[in-house]
Amino acid sequence: MMHDLSPEEVQLYDMVCEFADTVVAPQSYEADRSHTLSMDVVAQMGELGLFGLPFPEQYGGQGGDYMALGLAIEALARVDQSIAITLEAAVGLGAMPIFRHGTEEQKAERLPDLVAGRALAGFGLTESEAGSDAGATRTTAVLDGDEWVVNGSKQFITNSGTPITSFVTVTAVTGERTRPDGSVSKELSTIIVPNGTPGFTVAPGYDKSGWRASDTHPLTFDDVRVPAANLLGERGRGFANFLRALDEGRVAIAALATGAAQGCLDEAVAYAKTRNVFGVPIASHQYIAFTIAQMQARVHTSRLAWHDAARRVDAGLPFKKEAAIAKLVASDAAMLNARDATQIFGGMGFMNESLVARHYRDSKILEIGEGTNEVQLMVIARELGLE
Amino acid sequence: MKIIVLVKEVPDTYGDRKLDLETGLADRAASEAVLDEIGERALEVALSFADAHDDAEVVVMSMAPETAAPTIRKGLAMGAAAAVHIADPGLAGADLGLTARVLAAAIRRTGFDLVIAGNLSTDGSGGVLPAMLAELLDVPNATALSSIEITADSVSGTRSADDATMRVSATLPAVVSITEAMPSARFPNFKGIMAAKKKPFETLTAADLGVEPHDLSVAMSIMTAIAEKPARAAGLKVTDEGDGGTRIAEYLVENRLV
Missing domain, CATH: 1.20.140.10 (Butyryl-CoA Dehydrogenase, subunit A, domain 3)
Structure with missing residues (x-):
């Protein structure tokens, strides 16, 4: 291993390699063939603390850092990229935005389950006309009393339809902003939409050519109403x-x-x-x-x-x-x-x-x-x- | 309740394992060093008990070269509270008798209610160390347990023989060994790995334990010869001419394989 790693980081990498070789690899071919994410493997990754690597112990995390997360992802990807991307998306796109931008209440409610791998969350950014060009986002959220009403669709959303997915954080246009020069731009915000909310449909998974055991779905939102308190971070700071x-x-x-x-x-x-x-x-x-x-x-x-x-x-x-x-x-x-x-x-x-x-x-x-x-x-x- | 688990660094069975033909010792550079799986299982037995009993303290112990410290530390990462490492160049190549005397002294020094070991290491395959320890410590010994129950003052379990299963039990303090029938060990998590840095890790020499490595008054095993493993010879090929089954059966009987 690399000389820049501490003995503990080397141990972490070795441990996840052993887990990958003995627990993950034996099921990878069948999981890929059947386009199925093994919830048993996810549960064992949870027990191992992988979903909590970069989070503080206060929320049930392992108290590690981004380096530690990267080492675990690298070790898993040697034998199974689907499992590695499941971890990457669960932590980086599912839990991290809550940890970084959530209120204490949102963190207390949602993080412990995500960090333990008992729940997964997705991040709904990509649309048919918007990816890295996120300014082209078409999904909208309108505040109606004390509820957001979300309309639109997302695609390629990882971990959005597993049996333990609890919510998807969705980027949506919540209004317009006038820049100092007079031009008008979209105001983007992020909103937590729990799975199972009426009007929120998780369509069947894609038939992908790779990462086939990773759970990826198109999502549609049809007058989906969630509490105003589900706004994640400041309004207009979504971008x-x-x-x-x-x-x-x-x-x-x-x-x-x-x-x-x-x-x-x-x-x-x-x-x-x-x-x-x-x-x-x-x-x-x-x-x-x-x-x-x-x-x-x-x-x-x-x-x-x-x-x-x-x-x-x-x-x-x-x-x-x-x-x-x-x-x-x-x-x-x-x-x-x-x-x-x-x-x-x-x-x-x-x-x-x-x-x-x-x-x-x-x-x-x-x-x-x-x-x-x-x-x-x-x-x-x-x-x-x-x- | 203090439980001492004996662990050992061994060459990885997945790699090429070699003997050094000069010294007759395992060539530690030839393959990756890992914690012996049977020792990990023994540790799992102790840790499972400790998970359910707050007063249980698990100590991992190993007699091994200084370079084995990171491997022993894995036991701490898995959840043991402390480690005792007997590292002494004078003990290199120690036979089972010397190893038992050193470990017994270390166990007595640490104090114990129960010692748990694997029944057989994957490198030396001696298989008698737990019994030797029990003798030296003058406590009961229950070997090769395929299931185990620990209470505040006793240990019991089952031992499988060819045509029967024995129930055995002993009062504590005692020494037991377990077989591969016991569940495989947990993986250490990152929190455990980080916590291991702060746990007590004691390194001792033979002198600290009052053991003289080269005590010629004590019986010891002496290696008289060592040779490279002979290359694999071609096996017997049986061409079936109607009597294939009979001939294979005869071969198996002749070589006492059935």
Whole structure:
């Protein structure tokens, strides 16, 4: 492991690797095949405290930090990206906005269950016409007496329809604001919508090409009424709130991608040493050895990048650029390593039973989700003053 | 109630395990070092009891090289309250007799109501240490338990034999060993890992325990030879010419495999 980790961080990583290998991996193929998130695995992750890693003990958390969360996500992603993204979304998009922007009352009511993994929550940002361009949000929330009335639809919302999903935090237009220069912009706010509220429909899950055991649904809101007290954070601060969540999410996705790249590397090394062609292990062919050496270099640089970004998050330093770089580098590493690993596996790498085939399908989304890699380039360019 | 659990760092069974042909000792660099699974199960027995009994204190104990400290610490991360690590270069390669004398001295020093160990380590596979300890500590010994009940003043359980199951019990203090039939251990969580940093971790030498490692008046086992494991020979191939079943059965009987 990396020298920048404390002995406790190494233990955490090793422990989650052991959990991933013994509890998660044996069910991954079947879960992927049947598009099912195992609630048994989620429950065991809860017992292990994974959902509470970056939260204080006051709310039932583990008292760790963002680095600790990243280590757990990386360790899980080596063998199962669906489970890793379930954790990432549950913490980063489900619980973290409540912890960061919620009132004491909202935190006391919602955090303990989320932190223990007894409940999951989703974050409804993406719409058919709005993703990173969140200003194009069409979902609306109108205050009617002491209730918000929410209308609109969201798509690709992770953890929004599991048997234990308790709510989705939805971004919605709550009005208009006139800027000092006279131009008018949308006022965005975030509102907690409990699952089961009349008018809130969770449509059947998507038929995805990867991350198939991760729970992802389109959502519709048809005159959904929730108490005014369900406003999360300040009215009109919705945009700022989720930008922070997205920046942090990029660090977590970089950790996940690093785990995927590591998983591909581990598989490739083991396979190349044992698979014989023309009487020798394929590892003794220089082309294969060099391909694997490249894979190792990608894993290493990805890990350096996300560790640096995570340490900056934990130190309270600016991390926008570093998060974008980590996400860009690591997601490319995952995709390239998945491609190389499947090639090394040959025909076996095309079989869905093989971990590398799953990584091949799963890794593509890493270049798309949490801001496409083109958006990462845009962010990095802007940080350099290039607009 | 003070429960001492004996744990051990061993080469990971998932890796290549090798003996150092110079010293005859396990080549610790050849494979990853892990906490022996059977010791983890023994610790789980103690921790489950402690979960339900506030007055129970669980101490993990190990005689191992200094480098094993992080592995022993895992026991603290899982929930043990304290650790005792006997680390002494003079004890390298200690046989079962010396190991038992050292551990018995350490157990007596720490104080105990119950000692729980695995029945057999995955590296040395001696399997007699719990009995030796009970003898040296002069307390009852219940070995190879596949189930266990602990009360304030007794321990009981079942031991499976080939054609019967025995119920055994002993008054405390006692030494027991458990088998792989006991539930596998919990994973340590991050809170436990962080808490482990602040828990008492005592490191002792043989001299601290008043044990002389090279006491020639005590019987000891001496390694007379060591050799590389012979390469696997090709097995017997039985071609079925109508009598395949009979020939396989004969082979199994001949080699006492059935």
